[in-house]
Each structure stands twice: as C-alpha cells, then as structure tokens.
Amino acid sequence: MPARHSLVWLSADGWQRAAQTAAAGNRAALERWQSHDWPAVLRRREPDTPEEQLCLGLALPPDANGDKARIPFQAQFGDVRRITDPLALRAALPHAPPAWSRALNAFAGDCLHSGIAMRIYGSWAWQVLTQQSYLTRTSDIDLLFTPGSTEEFRRGIALLAQHAARLPLDGEVVFADGQAVAWKECWQALQGDGGQQVLVKARSTVRLVPMAALVSTLESA
Known part of the structure; x- marks a missing residue:
C-alpha cells in the first residue's frame, strides 16, 4: 500500500469517474487537473473505504483571502496510471x-x-x-x-x-x-x-x- 502524501497520476477514465462522483462545484478543478496531467495526493483513508479504492485529494491555490480549498475524492486502483514518492x-x-x-x-x-x-x-x-x-x-x-x-x-x-x-x-x-x-x-x-x-x-x-x-x-x- 502506498504511503500518505504519495503522488498519484490517474488515467483519463479515472479522472472522469472521479469528476462524476465529486461535488458539482469541484468538477471543473478535477477536469483542469486532468487536462494538465497533474497528480493527486494520497490522503488518510476514510472509514469503510473499500480496499480496492484510494482516498485522494488536491489543493487549489489560495484565493484573495489566503484560503486554500482542498478537494477530497476517491479512485479505483485500476484507474491509477502511476504512483511515485513525494x-x-x-x-x-x-x-x-x-x-x-x-x-x-x-x-x-x-x-x-x-x-x-x-x-x-x-x-x-x-x-x-x-x-x-x-x-x-x-x-x-x-x-x-x-x-x-x-x-x-x-x-x-x-x-x-x-x-x-x-x-x-x-x-x-x-x-x-x-x-x-x-x-x-x-x-x-x-x-x-x-x-x-x-x-x-x-x-x-x-x-x-x-x-x-x-x-x-x-x-x-
């Protein structure tokens, strides 16, 4: 099992599935991550997460008030293209x-x-x-x-x-x-x-x- 903070690149299908299950306000950010081929980060597992799923997340740049939105989501192991250390x-x-x-x-x-x-x-x-x-x-x-x-x-x-x-x-x-x-x-x-x-x-x-x-x-x- 990869460690927290590992960098995770998803396949195109993986990003699409993540966007479909994400909150509506977060879908544009996930689509942008996919278009630039940026990684997500592995985070601590949520309770009752199936073993075949990873808990991932990404953070957006801070806004004008200095607040940085964090977007949690999940992905299937089969949708992972690559995992590396931080x-x-x-x-x-x-x-x-x-x-x-x-x-x-x-x-x-x-x-x-x-x-x-x-x-x-x-x-x-x-x-x-x-x-x-x-x-x-x-x-x-x-x-x-x-x-x-x-x-x-x-x-x-x-x-x-x-x-x-x-x-x-x-x-x-x-x-x-x-x-x-x-x-x-x-x-x-x-x-x-x-x-x-x-x-x-x-x-x-x-x-x-x-x-x-x-x-x-x-x-x-």
Missing part, C-alpha cells in the same frame, strides 16, 4: 523562493552530508508540480523524513531543530507502517524523560503512542 527536497531546490534559497541550500547540504533524505509536500510541492502560485509570506516548508534507524532519526531531528531557527520547517517523521508524527512533537518528546506520548497519524487512524514505542520500531528494523 518530491525530493534536492529536486525542488531550483524552485525555492529567494527568501528561502540560501538557508534552504545550507539545510539540504547538511542533510546530504549526514546521509539524511528529506521530501516535501504541501504548498511548496503543489507550486513545483503545477507551476501555480501557492506560497505566501506565512507558508511553511512541509517535510517528510523517513529514518531507517534510531541513529538516523536522532541525526535528522537534530538537523531539523538546528535549521528551524532560520527556516519555517514543518512536517512529519514517518515510522514503520506509515505511522507519521510531527517532527516538532518528536523533538519535544526527546527532550523529556522518555515517557511522552505523541500524536500518530496512521493509514486510517489518529491516536496517541509513546515516543519510545515508535523509536523501538526503528531499533528492530
């Missing part, structure tokens, strides 16, 4: 806004030197993928970090905390089975006595889990 941070660097560029390149360089892979999602990813204007002065840099070991997890969290002083770094750490936790929650939990719980977003649920239990999944990987 955009790699280094691939997105040429598209970084000038205000972020210098500090972001320094962060990406430190990640490369430390063997840490970061991916992006959210507004910046949508802007890179569609070449539409999503970013505002208050936008965050949404990152995905999937560590393969406890040591890599601690190195990556330390890098995020270090560079967050100069960049609006947000996003999630992804543990085993796609369990995702805000990196800032992880950082705060690591400063405690080890008994802290963190909010975990799983494939179809949201629940509190001890930080130590998540770290143990890395130790046993």
Whole structure:
C-alpha cells in the first residue's frame, strides 16, 4: 500500500469517474487537473473505504483571502496510471523562493552530508508540480523524513531543530507502517524523560503512542 502524501497520476477514465462522483462545484478543478496531467495526493483513508479504492485529494491555490480549498475524492486502483514518492527536497531546490534559497541550500547540504533524505509536500510541492502560485509570506516548508534507524532519526531531528531557527520547517517523521508524527512533537518528546506520548497519524487512524514505542520500531528494523 502506498504511503500518505504519495503522488498519484490517474488515467483519463479515472479522472472522469472521479469528476462524476465529486461535488458539482469541484468538477471543473478535477477536469483542469486532468487536462494538465497533474497528480493527486494520497490522503488518510476514510472509514469503510473499500480496499480496492484510494482516498485522494488536491489543493487549489489560495484565493484573495489566503484560503486554500482542498478537494477530497476517491479512485479505483485500476484507474491509477502511476504512483511515485513525494518530491525530493534536492529536486525542488531550483524552485525555492529567494527568501528561502540560501538557508534552504545550507539545510539540504547538511542533510546530504549526514546521509539524511528529506521530501516535501504541501504548498511548496503543489507550486513545483503545477507551476501555480501557492506560497505566501506565512507558508511553511512541509517535510517528510523517513529514518531507517534510531541513529538516523536522532541525526535528522537534530538537523531539523538546528535549521528551524532560520527556516519555517514543518512536517512529519514517518515510522514503520506509515505511522507519521510531527517532527516538532518528536523533538519535544526527546527532550523529556522518555515517557511522552505523541500524536500518530496512521493509514486510517489518529491516536496517541509513546515516543519510545515508535523509536523501538526503528531499533528492530
């Protein structure tokens, strides 16, 4: 099963079926996505979703008030043409806004030197993928970090905390089975006595889990 935030390209029939089942006000946006061959994003599964269906979504650029409409919909696995991981941070660097560029390149360089892979999602990813204007002065840099070991997890969290002083770094750490936790929650939990719980977003649920239990999944990987 692909992970949350994966990029999903649908077939022409898939887009047409999605438009037919979507709210009337969203059909034009879905048709535009199809015409440009832009991807949708895999989101958390809704309750009682059949196994052969994916829960997808897309976000529109912010309007004049800064509000960004999000359009949820579903598609059949058979209507999927291609699925990829979210955009790699280094691939997105040429598209970084000038205000972020210098500090972001320094962060990406430190990640490369430390063997840490970061991916992006959210507004910046949508802007890179569609070449539409999503970013505002208050936008965050949404990152995905999937560590393969406890040591890599601690190195990556330390890098995020270090560079967050100069960049609006947000996003999630992804543990085993796609369990995702805000990196800032992880950082705060690591400063405690080890008994802290963190909010975990799983494939179809949201629940509190001890930080130590998540770290143990890395130790046993």
